[in-house]
Amino acid sequence: MRVNPFSMTENNFPLEKILNCTPTEYCTQVEKKLSDYKLVGVHKTIEYSSQEMIIDAFRKSVPSNAEVVVNYKSHYAVSESYFIFHFGCKIRAAEGIALVPKK
Numbered sequence: 001m002r003v004n005p006f007s008m009t010e011n012n013f014p015l016e017k018i019l020n021c022t023p024t025e026y027c028t029q030v031e032k033k034l035s036d037y038k039l040v041g042v043h044k045t046i047e048y049s050s051q052e053m054i055i056d057a058f059r060k061s062v063p064s065n066a067e068v069v070v071n072y073k074s075h076y077a078v079s080e081s082y083f084i085f086h087f088g089c090k091i092r093a094a095e096g097i098a099l100v101p102k103k
Contacts, residue, residue, distance in 0.1 A: 013062035018069045037099040045093040058094040066098035
């Protein structure tokens, strides 16, 4: 049975809170100051994976107390040997900045 990587579980950060705007743009929208947050870098890399798998792994890497993730980007890289010999390294990576409210 295949598990839906977009299904919400207790360890997955909500997709709707993963944004590609800047921290400043987000703070302007919610009328808060950037200094109200601790900025935490989130990065996840997986070899030989699908786009759904990297998103799922990234969601699980976000701190549980984060309000939102901004500057989200995902990347895909393939080694030259993969194109020639159909083996080699295929890597997917995702990164973003988690905004964690300061207490």
